[in-house]
Amino acid sequence: xxxxxxxxxxxxxxxxKFPRQEPSLPERFRGLPEVAxxxxxxQINVAVNGCPFNALSEINGKMQIDLGRCIFCADCPAxxxxxxxxxxxxxxxxxxxxxxxxxxxxxxxxxxLNERMLKLFGRSLKLRxxxxxxxxxxxxxxxxxxxxxxxxxxxxxxxxxxxxHADGILVTGPVTENMKSALLDTYAAIPEPKLVIASGAxxxxxxxxRDCAEVNNGIGELLPVDLYIPGCPPHPFTxxxxxxxxxxxx
Amino acid sequence: xxxxxxIRFTHGACISLKELPCxxxxxxxxxxxxxxAGDGRVASFFAMPADDGFDLYAILAHDWREEFALxxxxxxxxxxxxxxxxxxxxxxxxxxxxxYGVLPEGHPWLKPVRFHxxxxxxxxxxxxxxxxxPIPGDMDFYRVEGAGVHEVAVGxxxxxxxEPGHFRFQxxxxxxxxxxxxxxFQHRGLEPQLIGGPHPASIHQMEAAAGDTxxxxxxxxxQVLESLAGVExxxxxxxxxxxxxELERLANHIGDIGAMAGDVGYLPTASxxxxxxxxxxxxTAELCGSRFGRGLVRPGGVAFDLDLPLxxxxxxRLAVLEPETRGAVELCFDSPSVLxxxxxxxxxxxxxxxxxxxxxxxxxxxxxxxxxxxxxxxAEREFDTPVIDxxxxxxxxxxxxxQEIYASHDLIRDLIKRxxxxxxxRSLGPLAADSLALSVCxxxxxxxxxxxxxxxxxxxxxxxxxxxxxxxxxxxxxxxxGQQISDFPLCNKSFNLSYCGFDL
Numbered sequence: 030x031x032x033x034x035x036x037x038x039x040x041x042x043x044x045x046k047f048p049r050q051e052p053s054l055p056e057r058f059r060g061l062p063e064v065a066x067x068x069x070x071x072q073i074n075v076a077v078n079g080c081p082f083n084a085l086s087e088i089n090g091k092m093q094i095d096l097g098r099c100i101f102c103a104d105c106p107a108x109x110x111x112x113x114x115x116x117x118x119x120x121x122x123x124x125x126x127x128x129x130x131x132x133x134x135x136x137x138x139x140x141x142l143n144e145r146m147l148k149l150f151g152r153s154l155k156l157r158x159x160x161x162x163x164x165x166x167x168x169x170x171x172x173x174x175x176x177x178x179x180x181x182x183x184x185x186x187x188x189x190x191x192x193x194h195a196d197g198i199l200v201t202g203p204v205t206e207n208m209k210s211a212l213l214d215t216y217a218a219i220p221e222p223k224l225v226i227a228s229g230a231x232x233x234x235x236x237x238x239r240d241c242a243e244v245n246n247g248i249g250e251l252l253p254v255d256l257y258i259p260g261c262p263p264h265p266f267t268x269x270x271x272x273x274x275x276x277x278x279x
Numbered sequence: 280x281x282x283x284x285x286i287r288f289t290h291g292a293c294i295s296l297k298e299l300p301c302x303x304x305x306x307x308x309x310x311x312x313x314x315x316a317g318d319g320r321v322a323s324f325f326a327m328p329a330d331d332g333f334d335l336y337a338i339l340a341h342d343w344r345e346e347f348a349l350x351x352x353x354x355x356x357x358x359x360x361x362x363x364x365x366x367x368x369x370x371x372x373x374x375x376x377x378x379y380g381v382l383p384e385g386h387p388w389l390k391p392v393r394f395h396x397x398x399x400x401x402x403x404x405x406x407x408x409x410x411x412x413p414i415p416g417d418m419d420f421y422r423v424e425g426a427g428v429h430e431v432a433v434g435x436x437x438x439x440x441x442e443p444g445h446f447r448f449q450x451x452x453x454x455x456x457x458x459x460x461x462x463x464f465q466h467r468g469l470e471p472q473l474i475g476g477p478h479p480a481s482i483h484q485m486e487a488a489a490g491d492t493x494x495x496x497x498x499x500x501x502q503v504l505e506s507l508a509g510v511e512x513x514x515x516x517x518x519x520x521x522x523x524x525e526l527e528r529l530a531n532h533i534g535d536i537g538a539m540a541g542d543v544g545y546l547p548t549a550s551x552x553x554x555x556x557x558x559x560x561x562x563t564a565e566l567c568g569s570r571f572g573r574g575l576v577r578p579g580g581v582a583f584d585l586d587l588p589l590x591x592x593x594x595x596r597l598a599v600l601e602p603e604t605r606g607a608v609e610l611c612f613d614s615p616s617v618l619x620x621x622x623x624x625x626x627x628x629x630x631x632x633x634x635x636x637x638x639x640x641x642x643x644x645x646x647x648x649x650x651x652x653x654x655x656x657x658a659e660r661e662f663d664t665p666v667i668d669x670x671x672x673x674x675x676x677x678x679x680x681x682q683e684i685y686a687s688h689d690l691i692r693d694l695i696k697r698x699x700x701x702x703x704x705r706s707l708g709p710l711a712a713d714s715l716a717l718s719v720c721x722x723x724x725x726x727x728x729x730x731x732x733x734x735x736x737x738x739x740x741x742x743x744x745x746x747x748x749x750x751x752x753x754x755x756x757x758x759x760x761g762q763q764i765s766d767f768p769l770c771n772k773s774f775n776l777s778y779c780g781f782d783l
Contacts, residue, residue, distance in 0.1 A: 032613065033547055036606045043554050055561065057568035057583065081479035100483060103567060103574025103582050158440045162465050164779050165442055166490030166571045172440045176553035190438035207394055207415040207464045208443055211435045237483040243395060243468035261573065262490070
């Protein structure tokens with residue numbers, strides 16, 4: 030007992046001050062990409078063709094990036110070309126699939142829920158998590174939200190064991206053919222009204238497994254998505270920021 | 280037996296397929312069984328379509344001799360199963376049956392592994408409609424009948440934030456008579472994606488082969504390509520990979536001990552370890568920007584340098600983390616109520632572990648010294664303090680992790696101190712044509728084994744991945760026999776195996 034108390038004192042108080050205080054992220058962290066201004070057509074062309082996941086495209090002579098496809102590669106060919114750079118901004122969540130595509134304009138972050146949904150879920154949001162082909166990186170960094178550093182519970186958000194107890198579903202993974210029906214069954218078991226959150230590049234658009242024969246390129250065509258959390262995997266602060274934004278707490 | 284027909288090689292070798300003898304099946308079988316009887320174990324076993332039939336490749340590890348043996352033969356669409364004489368092949372033979380419709384006749388447990396259509400135009404072993412995608416979990420489960428016997432089915436969707444899988448228990452009251460595990464829900468078709476490669480997306484798919492073992496899988500993949508290209512990795516990159524591998528081990532082992540403590544209701548260690556695990560992930564993020572090591576290991580070297588200021592930073596952070604980690608871990612191993620739950624639960628005998636071909640933490644907890652860092656380093660050996668326990672129970676699996684955590688701290692400090700100067704990235708030329716290379720990397724769960732075979736143009740014609748979980752799920756099913764079903768979560772955590780690493 031005394032040992033336990035002594036250890037408790039050594040370990041100290043660790044719950045983070047987020048969201049009152051911004052997190053400090055590593056210098057090499059790759060957050061919100063920034064498209065370089067005044068790119069020439071050949072520069073854009075090289076960058077667009079260099080991305081193995083077709084995250085870049087040229088629209089009206091300007092380069093556009095799709096955060097639903099970008100996996101934030103450290104060896105991004107567009108970064109090497111100077112067409113793109115990664116900032117350390119961890120805030121990445123969006124409400125609409127189209128919002129994930131942007132150029133040199135301002136990236137539109139997720140909106141809060143409408144008034145009715147906020148009234149229902151604003152103070153208590155229970156989520157059922159389903160991994161549908163996720164590699165356990167997304168899952169691991171969602172689990173982290175339950176540790177005392179992030180302490181998800183203090184915001185009234187909790188992952189629950191049954192879809193019947195849930196207000197929404199949070200999906201990770203590209204949706205393998207073998208998980209499709211279990212995912213849809215889980216969604217169907219959640220009482221209305223319900224939310225759908227796509228977390229990670231795989232759930233949004235298939236991630237590194239896009240167009241593989243055994244996957245469905247994410248949940249976009251299967252479920253009505255309310256919140257997109259980009260990243261491969263999303264940093265825990267990215268996910269936490271996303272959930273708080275949804276509930277109008279940021 | 281004609282020993283000259285066996286190819287023996289060490290880690291890092293590139294073997295020309297033209298010089299590889301093709302044994303007839305009887306010779307293949309006898310050589311394989313002889314190797315197994317002589318302290319060999321199966322590291323990899325796979326098929327590849329040939330002009331007339333299928334090539335079977337068996338790669339056997341001889342740990343104490345620090346070498347591997349390669350056997351090759353050609354079969355038609357039926358051959359006598361090897362599993363009855365060599366049980367550790369049971370999943371490998373099922374896998375080949377599913378992938379290529381090759382029937383291992385006499386296999387005692389011939390069921391699908393991952394529930395996908397055959398990769399070649401072949402008749403389905405289980406007579407399923409080739410036009411339809413197989414239904415996961417659609418197989419005959421082992422069943423026990425009798426008074427008071429009942430069945431418990433769990434999954435694929437589980438109660439926590441975890442990957443999917445299906446568990447089928449046969450119980451008498453609280454006691455589990457048998458557990459059968461049916462996976463495949465995470466199958467993304469990884470191996471076929473590699474064919475014709477390496478492609479630009481391949482390294483990123485490897486990073487997500489098992490996302491919690493990013494360093495393990497990318498290192499194994501990079502080593503295969505380096506062997507095929509005949510490039511020796513720069514010594515600085517070799518050390519940075521080794522440091523990242525230990526950081527990955529630290530984060531996961533600490534997370535596991537916390538989870539095991541949580542499962543027996545010992546919350547102080549569960550809470551402390553949950554926080555500490557994140558702190559180790561953050562060290563990896565300092566190195567490469569990603570908590571899971573995404574972007575660090577690349578064929579030819581590493582993409583991020585561990586420069587002097589970062590070395591200082593890591594050493595300083597480790598100096599703070601180490602006593603906190605010891606405190607959190609020792610607290611749990613010093614608590615009689617925790618030990619009462621850990622000791623004797625989920626016991627596996629050394630013989631069973633050896634028969635099933637277990638690897639990694641689970642094998643070492645049963646007294647089997649299997650550690651690729653010790654036995655099969657691709658360059659200089661940097662690790663000589665392996666850990667074993669002999670009881671084979673939950674305590675032993677926890678204790679191996681606990682001792683490995685302390686060994687990893689020492690190893691990282693040592694590696695940073697001795698970090699060689701020089702380049703950390705070399706460019707790879709074209710891969711050797713018609714060749715085979717094997718790579719082994721001791722990930723935190725156990726050995727990650729990759730094999731690449733190239734075609735005449737130097738493109739990958741077959742790529743085989745064996746995650747440690749592929750061997751070890753059978754171990755978990757075995758330890759549940761005779762246990763209370765309520766001990767399943769604890770036993771499961773003590774193994775903590777990968778679903779997607781198995782499903783690929």
